[in-house]
Amino acid sequence: MRLGFSFEKHVSLTPLSEVHFFGAFKINADFRNVIRAVELLKDSSISERMRVNAALKLLLKPMAFRRARLLSFGGRTALLNRIFKVLNPDSGEKKETTGTKRVLSLIKDGGLIYGAFLQAYGLDLNKKGLDWRTFCSLLCCIPEGTALFNVMKNRTENTEITQDIDDGLEILFNKLSGGETNG
Numbered sequence: 001m002r003l004g005f006s007f008e009k010h011v012s013l014t015p016l017s018e019v020h021f022f023g024a025f026k027i028n029a030d031f032r033n034v035i036r037a038v039e040l041l042k043d044s045s046i047s048e049r050m051r052v053n054a055a056l057k058l059l060l061k062p063m064a065f066r067r068a069r070l071l072s073f074g075g076r077t078a079l080l081n082r083i084f085k086v087l088n089p090d091s092g093e094k095k096e097t098t099g100t101k102r103v104l105s106l107i108k109d110g111g112l113i114y115g116a117f118l119q120a121y122g123l124d125l126n127k128k129g130l131d132w133r134t135f136c137s138l139l140c141c142i143p144e145g146t147a148l149f150n151v152m153k154n155r156t157e158n159t160e161i162t163q164d165i166d167d168g169l170e171i172l173f174n175k176l177s178g179g180e181t182n183g
Helices: 031-042 048-059 062-068 073-087 110-121 132-140 147-176
Strands: 018-020 024-026
Touching: 018 073, 024 062, 031 048, 031 132, 048 062, 048 073, 110 132, 110 147
Parallel strands: none
Antiparallel strands: 018 024
């Protein structure tokens, strides 16, 4: 099951320690910080400037964050983009997204992810800090028999059924409204 990133690009399980952007910035790539930063950046109730600064504070070591604060806002935004590019090498690739639906939410499925890591790997995610790439690699390989695997499989199957239903409803709507149909 593909989760939107390539295992080959994440197979290096060496923890990320720095990103190069006008010098080296030491980063804190703990998976919890990355997830918090992503969620924070989505929060439109906070100003963009505050979101960028807070995300950098989560993702940079304290000395690196102090250095980053000396950059202009544009520089801090570019640094944040560079950090995410290093964390997710696939982010620049063009992906086929037509008709696809997300089968996993790192936030909403947190309990399932926690349980799957505990069951499959014996890792208590509340106690064990994992580098983002290690977390992604292990998440990508969640074995059958875990509740998370079963839920994702079910969502994948239901997505295809939902797409068929949506296509059927569109055809029916077009017929009722006197429009043309393609099917």
